[in-house]
Amino acid sequence: MKCSLLWTVLTVAAFAAATPAARHSLKVxxxxxxxxxxxxxxxxPRHMRLNLRIALPQSNFxxxxxxxxxxxxxxxxxxGAHLSQAEVNxxxxxxxxxxxxxxxxxAGHGLREEDLSFSPAGxxxxxxxxxxxxxxxxxxxxxxYEHSEGDTLVRTASYSLxxxxxxHVELIQPTTLFSRFRGMKTSFRLHELDASVAPxxxxxxxxxxxxxxxxxxxxxxxxxTVQCLKELYNAVGYTPKANxxxxxxxxxxxxxxxxLADLQLFYADQVPAAINTSFKLVSIxxxxxxxxxxxxxxxxxxxxxxxxxxxIPATFYTTAGSPPxxxxxxxxxxxxxxxxxxxxxxxxxxxxxxxxxxxxxDDEQTVPLSFAQRVCNDFAQLGARGVTLTxxxxxxxxxxxxxxxxxxxxxxxxxHNKTEFLAAFPASCPFVTTVGGTHLVPETxxxxxxxxxxxxxxxxxxxxxxxxAFLNKLGPKTFAGLFNKNGRAYPDVSAxxxxxxxxxxxxxxxxxxxSASCPTFAGFVALLNDARLRAGKPPLxxxxxxxxxxxxGFNDITTGNNPGCGTQGFNATKGWDPVTGxxxxxxxxxxxxxx
Ligand SMILES: *[C@@H]1O[C@H](CO)[C@@H](O)[C@H](O)[C@H]1NC(C)=O
Ligand SMILES: *[C@@H]1O[C@H](CO)[C@@H](O)[C@H](O)[C@H]1NC(C)=O
Ligand SMILES: *[C@@H]1O[C@H](CO)[C@@H](O)[C@H](O)[C@H]1NC(C)=O
Ligand SMILES: *[C@@H]1O[C@H](CO)[C@@H](O)[C@H](O)[C@H]1NC(C)=O
Ligand SMILES: *[C@@H]1O[C@H](CO)[C@@H](O)[C@H](O)[C@H]1NC(C)=O
Numbered sequence: 268m269k270c271s272l273l274w275t276v277l278t279v280a281a282f283a284a285a286t287p288a289a290r291h292s293l294k295v296x297x298x299x300x301x302x303x304x305x306x307x308x309x310x311x312p313r314h315m316r317l318n319l320r321i322a323l324p325q326s327n328f329x330x331x332x333x334x335x336x337x338x339x340x341x342x343x344x345x346x347g348a349h350l351s352q353a354e355v356n357x358x359x360x361x362x363x364x365x366x367x368x369x370x371x372x373x374a375g376h377g378l379r380e381e382d383l384s385f386s387p388a389g390x391x392x393x394x395x396x397x398x399x400x401x402x403x404x405x406x407x408x409x410x411x412y413e414h415s416e417g418d419t420l421v422r423t424a425s426y427s428l429x430x431x432x433x434x435h436v437e438l439i440q441p442t443t444l445f446s447r448f449r450g451m452k453t454s455f456r457l458h459e460l461d462a463s464v465a466p467x468x469x470x471x472x473x474x475x476x477x478x479x480x481x482x483x484x485x486x487x488x489x490x491x492t493v494q495c496l497k498e499l500y501n502a503v504g505y506t507p508k509a510n511x512x513x514x515x516x517x518x519x520x521x522x523x524x525x526x527l528a529d530l531q532l533f534y535a536d537q538v539p540a541a542i543n544t545s546f547k548l549v550s551i552x553x554x555x556x557x558x559x560x561x562x563x564x565x566x567x568x569x570x571x572x573x574x575x576x577x578x579i580p581a582t583f584y585t586t587a588g589s590p591p592x593x594x595x596x597x598x599x600x601x602x603x604x605x606x607x608x609x610x611x612x613x614x615x616x617x618x619x620x621x622x623x624x625x626x627x628x629d630d631e632q633t634v635p636l637s638f639a640q641r642v643c644n645d646f647a648q649l650g651a652r653g654v655t656l657t658x659x660x661x662x663x664x665x666x667x668x669x670x671x672x673x674x675x676x677x678x679x680x681x682x683h684n685k686t687e688f689l690a691a692f693p694a695s696c697p698f699v700t701t702v703g704g705t706h707l708v709p710e711t712x713x714x715x716x717x718x719x720x721x722x723x724x725x726x727x728x729x730x731x732x733x734x735x736a737f738l739n740k741l742g743p744k745t746f747a748g749l750f751n752k753n754g755r756a757y758p759d760v761s762a763x764x765x766x767x768x769x770x771x772x773x774x775x776x777x778x779x780x781x782s783a784s785c786p787t788f789a790g791f792v793a794l795l796n797d798a799r800l801r802a803g804k805p806p807l808x809x810x811x812x813x814x815x816x817x818x819x820g821f822n823d824i825t826t827g828n829n830p831g832c833g834t835q836g837f838n839a840t841k842g843w844d845p846v847t848g849x850x851x852x853x854x855x856x857x858x859x860x861x862x
Contacts, residue, residue: 292430293406293428293430294427294429294430294433295426296426296427296428296436296438296439297426297438298424298425298426299424299425299443300424300680300682301412301422301424301445302632302680303678304414304415305413305414305420306415307410307411307412308413308419309410310408310410312398313397313398314399316395316398317396317397317398317421317441318393318395319393319394319396319439319440319441320391320392320393320439321392321394321439322390322391322436322437322438322439322637322641323369323390323391323436323437324362325360326358326360326361327358327359328358328644331355331358331647331651334350335647335651335809338350338651338808338809339808339809339811339812339813340729340812340816341816342816347653347804347805347806347808348805349651349805349808351652352387352617355648355652356387359390359648360388360390361388361389361435362435365434368432368435372428372429373392373394376396377400378394378396382394382395387615388614398421405426405428405439405442406427407423407426407427407442409423410422410423412445414447418447420445421441422441422442422443422444422445423442423443424443425443426439426442437641438635438637443635444634444638445633446630447629447630470485471485472485473487473709475709477853478498478499478500479497479503480498480503482498483499483708488707488708490766491763491767492536492537492768493537493571493575494537495708495763496575496762496763496790497575497854499708499710499851500852500853501856502791502855505855505858507576507577507579507794508797509578509580511801512800513579513793513797513800513806514579514580514582514619514621514622515572515580515581515582515620515621515622515623515624515789515793516581516619516622516623516624517569517572517573517582517583517624517626518568518583518584518609518623518625518627519565519568519585520586520605520609521564522557522562523562523563523564523565523585524557524558524560524561524562524585525548525561525568525569525583525585526562526565526771526772527558528773529570529769529771530546530570530573532773533566533570533574534574536770536775538574538577540577540578541573541578546569546573546581546582547580547581548582548583548585550585550587551584551585551587551609551612552587552608553587554585554586555587556583561771561772563769563771564626564782565583565585566771567626567767567769567778567782567783567786568583568626568782568785570769571769571790572624572787573790575790576622576790576793576797579793584613586605586609606627606642610642610645610646611645613649613654614645614648619652619654620654621653621796621806621807622654622657622789622792622793623649623657623789624789625656625657625658626658626659626781626782626785626786628658628659628661628692628694629693630667630689630691631690631691631692631694631721632680632690633680634692639695639723639724640723640724642693642696643698643699644698646693646696646698647698647809650698650699650808650809651809652808653805653807653808654808655700655789655792655806655808656700657699657786657789658699658700658701659694659702659717659780659781659782659784659785660691660701660702660758660781661691661717661781662704662716662717662780662781662782663689664714664717664718664829664830664832665677665688665689665718665749665829665830665831665836665837666689666831666832667690667691667694667831674833676832676833677689677831686832687748687749688719688720688749688831689831690719690721690723690754690757694757695721695755696724697721697726697755697811700759700788700809700811700814701757701760702758702759702760702761702781702784702787702788703717703718703761703764703781703784703829703846703848704716704761704762704763704780704781704784704847705761705762705763705764705824705847706764706765707765710763710824710851711826711839712824712826712828712829712839712846712847713764713779714827714828715764715779716764716827716829716846716847717757717781718757718836718845718848719756719757719845720750720754720755720756720757720845721755721756725753725755726753726754726755727755729811729812729815729816730756730815730843733815733842733843733849734756736842737840737842737844737845738752741837757845757848758846758847758848759848759849760821760847760848760849760850761784761788761824761847761851762785762787762852763784763787763851764779764780764781764783765779765783767779767783788852791852792810794858795807795854795857795858795861798858798861799862807861814849815843815849817857819853819860820852820853820856820860821850821851821852822850822852823849823850824839824844824846824847824850824851825841826839827839827847828846829845829846
């Protein structure tokens with residue numbers, strides 16, 4: 268029955284597509300200025316296959332968002348009543364008319380039902396087509412674009428759709444997406460175990476009132492270990508359970524592989540109870556975990572997220588399909604940002620891990636608006652289902668989005684070349700918890716801590732009070748015109764981000780970045796979920812409405828700043844600030860507040 272209905276539609280559409288009137292009705296759907304750094308090279312190889320992803324409007328995202336806020340607001344009666352996969356899918360399923368119209372359009376170009384694949388809720392359609400057909404369907408001109416640092420992409424600066432389809436298609440990629448997805452780790456130093464960097468054995472502990480027992484080992488001022496973080500964030504002596512249904516995960520992209528032998532060395536060094544345990548490996552799109560090629564980022568993320576939260580069951584997601592890629596191969600190339608493949612995969616899972624850490628991101632201004640909004644909405648779906656997503660805030664201070672390499676000045680890519688602070692994405696998505704960085708004991712903001720205001724997403728209500736308080740202190744003149752004071756402000760929280768002692772290629776190494784603070788914060792969220800699940804309560808899920816409503820539970824960081832774009836950046840201040848957010852976690856206090 269479904270089939271015959273489809274056939275009727277197909278015939279009509281095929282006929283319509285063939286008429287000249289239909290061709291003339293193509294109307295520009297999206298057109299962008301190619302971001303700085305990218306140069307147009309040859310026309311794209313005609314036969315190269317593109318995995319087109321077509322986003323259909325979600326029928327009821329507004330209601331999903333409302334429900335997300337209700338189940339995430341501790342003052343609401345529905346707090347913790349997370350939605351099931353089926354409930355979420357029902358809210359975001361596209362309207363049948365949209366599905367029909369898009370299928371008919373595709374059929375008009377010879378693409379049959381069996382050529383298409385659908386996301387779990389049916390709101391994304393994926394279809395592989397040669398460049399030549401994509402150009403015809405979208406009235407686009409695909410070229411190879413080359414970045415000054417050598418990456419290549421096949422993209423078009425604009426694309427069109429038949430006018431009647433505009434309301435049924437939110438976006439199609441790869442078309443206008445010119446981002447350069449990257450890990451957030453700033454520095455990676457092999458540690459020579461030089462005695463000069465360790466404190467003298469007799470150094471007295473550092474007095475930190477909020478820490479476990481009010482003190483932190485002196486060595487933590489120069490080298491961060493799991494024990495240091497548990498002391499500093501007041502979690503010493505808390506032992507989570509393995510069998511509550513709680514899970515934690517870290518994501519891996521860009522061929523960053525987590526090494527199992529290094530993990531054992533790390534455990535032997537810092538978490539002896541975890542020796543001989545490991546994580547579950549989940550491969551997405553054929554993602555590898557090649558043990559001959561350990562990745563510093565992947566080792567950091569897994570060692571600290573899983574070391575802090577041991578024995579909570581842990582998963583490492585390895586997702587393939589990342590730029591740069593070779594534009595002339597004949598096989599389909601997944602050249603969209605790989606977190607879209609990842610989020611598809613996880614949304615498809617009935618019981619995803621309750622805490623997931625991601626230390627990768629893009630420059631917000633290189634991500635087309637439609638794409639950023641859609642990916643962010645996908646993250647909201649996970650939040651509604653009770654998943655906490657943490658993202659690194661970036662490692663470039665207020666200039667996180669790729670300042671001009673020669674001048675360190677920051678310019679917009681929208682064709683206006685305006686001087687402006689540059690935000691990072693997904694850090695700027697209001698539905699994730701974004702983690703900035705600190706260093707030293709007692710803590711101060713670290714200078715690279717990514718922070719600022721989105722130019723895409725407006726400020727969510729949950730942070731109105733704190734962000735307005737900050738803006739009032741800042742005054743209207745400071746950095747006027749350099750940032751969007753009505754934008755979603757980040758980071759939300761922070762944690763240590765320097766001198767993390769990891770194991771890499773069989774040796775100890777020190778590593779820094781909001782890549783370190785993000786899995787750290789996620790580790791403590793997993794411990795909080797342990798406490799909640801053991802008390803018979805649901806997991807924390809989307810964290811932000813809760814944490815912005817708390818009067819305690821965070822160590823306010825009030826010193827340091829995050830320079831960038833030729834400025835000194837913002838200052839860490841009393842209360843929320845765009846350097847360290849609400850501050851670093853005080854687990855002991857938070858545990859009492861959430862159970
Ligand atoms: C921690 O290290 C910083 C920077 O090296 C130093 O200035 C500070 O005195 C040290 N703090 C303590 C308590 O040793
Ligand atoms: C870990 O496994 C190895 C090999 O099976 C074994 O020799 C060792 O005793 C185990 N260590 C611990 C701490 O369980
Ligand atoms: C793993 O990496 C090594 C070293 O780079 C390489 O020779 C080998 O082919 C890789 N294995 C797989 C399965 O990709
Ligand atoms: C943008 O403006 C700056 C300073 O005004 C200039 O140095 C730079 O070359 C301009 N870039 C582009 C792409 O126009
Ligand atoms: C940061 O603090 C310094 C020192 O008090 C001050 O000079 C500067 O103006 C402040 N910057 C901002 C952006 O508030």
